[in-house]
Amino acid sequence: MRLFKRENGIWYVEFERNVRRSLRTKNRDEAYRLFKKLQREYLKGNVEVHVRNRSDKVKLSQFFDEYLSWCEKARAEGTYVKAEKVTKMFLEVVGDLKLSLLSRKHLDEYVSFMVSRGYAKTTVNIHIRTLKSILSKAVEWEYLEKNPFSGYKQLKVQEKPPAFLLPEDIEKVEEVIDNPDWLFVFRLFVYTGMRRGEIASLRWEDVDLDREVIVVKKSKNYKTRIIPIHEKLFFLLKERYGKGKKVSPFSYHALSGIKRYLRKAGYSHIRIHDLRHTFASLLVMKGVDLRTVQELLGHEDYKTTEIYAHLSPLHLKEAVRKL
Numbered sequence: 162m163r164l165f166k167r168e169n170g171i172w173y174v175e176f177e178r179n180v181r182r183s184l185r186t187k188n189r190d191e192a193y194r195l196f197k198k199l200q201r202e203y204l205k206g207n208v209e210v211h212v213r214n215r216s217d218k219v220k221l222s223q224f225f226d227e228y229l230s231w232c233e234k235a236r237a238e239g240t241y242v243k244a245e246k247v248t249k250m251f252l253e254v255v256g257d258l259k260l261s262l263l264s265r266k267h268l269d270e271y272v273s274f275m276v277s278r279g280y281a282k283t284t285v286n287i288h289i290r291t292l293k294s295i296l297s298k299a300v301e302w303e304y305l306e307k308n309p310f311s312g313y314k315q316l317k318v319q320e321k322p323p324a325f326l327l328p329e330d331i332e333k334v335e336e337v338i339d340n341p342d343w344l345f346v347f348r349l350f351v352y353t354g355m356r357r358g359e360i361a362s363l364r365w366e367d368v369d370l371d372r373e374v375i376v377v378k379k380s381k382n383y384k385t386r387i388i389p390i391h392e393k394l395f396f397l398l399k400e401r402y403g404k405g406k407k408v409s410p411f412s413y414h415a416l417s418g419i420k421r422y423l424r425k426a427g428y429s430h431i432r433i434h435d436l437r438h439t440f441a442s443l444l445v446m447k448g449v450d451l452r453t454v455q456e457l458l459g460h461e462d463y464k465t466t467e468i469y470a471h472l473s474p475l476h477l478k479e480a481v482r483k484l
Contacts, residue, residue: 162203164196169301174199183303219304222257228295238413239358247291260299263309268292272316286315323438323468324431326351331439334426342410345397347419349409350433352391354440354458357433361413365403370395377459386459438469445469 166172172184172192184195225248232241254274255267268289275285293310300308326334331351338344349360359377367376373395375388390398401408411418416433423431437458444454455466 162200164192166192167300169297171301172196176203219260220257221255221260221263222252224260224299224304225252225295228298231298237358238361239356242413243287243291244295247288248295250288251292260304263296265309265313268310268313276316282316282318286318289313289315322471323442324435325439325442326428326431326436328443330426330428334422334428337425338422343419343422345401346409346411346416347422347436348391348394348397350419350436351439352394353388354437355388356437357416358413360409361407361411361416363408364406365408368398368402368408370399370402384459384461386456388457441466441469442472445472 163175164172165175166189170187172186172189172195173181174184174196175181182199184192186192186195229241229245229248232244236244251271254271258267271292272285272289275288276282289310293308293313296305296308296310299305334347335344338347346360349355353360353375355363355375355377363375363377367378368390369376370390373390375390377386377388398408409416419433419436423429441454441458444457445451451463451466451470454469455463458466460466
């Protein structure tokens with residue numbers, strides 16, 4: 162009988178070979194206390210243990226349904242939408258097999274299918290990361306002993322600088338927007354750098370017009386951040402303040418409608434996420450340091466923010482000074 166910790170940080174007790182039980186804690190001291198208690202009861206014969214292989218009975222579709230139900234409540238809307246799309250497509254390609262039969266070969270087949278259908282490598286990599294994350298939850302829930310997709314390598318992608326709009330481009334887009342709601346949403350994207358999911362879930366209680374800041378609570382990394390309100394956005398917010406519970410007049414899915422105005426203005430290559438790049442790029446080009454940009458964007462990893470470094474005149478000057 163032994164105590165051990167898995168890669169997910171959760172402590173387990175192994176009573177005998179392949180007979181394990183989760184202690185449902187990541188705290189070492191608590192795990193040790195529970196282990197000692199179980200050990201005493203086990204030696205007295207008061208603990209009934211048996212081999213469980215739940216994945217032999219659970220089908221992929223059943224697990225995905227359970228995961229999506231959890232994801233909808235526990236994760237951001239954008240994460241849920243992505244997981245829903247990926248799981249549906251994965252099932253269509255590999256079939257509704259038993260969870261216990263899932264292997265790396267199935268992910269190989271799925272990746273080959275996506276590549277053969279002309280999906281961009283970046284999109285394929287998003288699907289790979291999503292599936293790996295979902296199967297990690299299967300391990301955590303004790304459906305699987307290990308993640309069959311663990312260590313699966315993403316496709317190599319040629320790095321390229323982020324696309325963004327210049328001030329004159331922003332003016333062109335605003336000229337073709339014939340709806341005040343969409344003008345408001347466009348400025349929300351451009352002058353806050355918020356993600357689509359963050360804008361869709363933003364509530365008026367998170368907008369402080371006195372302090373002229375927006376408080377982003379439902380962020381991707383679940384950390385609160387503060388964004389000062391740009392003057393071009395302030396009066397639009399003031400006009401609309403308190404109308405409904407949410408700031409955006411459109412849902413997460415409906416926000417994709419902004420793309421028709423980008424196409425109309427001649428910027429069909431610009432994605433919605435590139436409006437976030439626009440916010441960051443314009444800041445850096447004005448000389449704002451990367452650490453500040455990292456804080457405004459809510460990036461956990463500084464390396465993510467470094468993609469904008471080549472736009473910074475201060476960055477270039479500092480490089481020359483080192484000669």
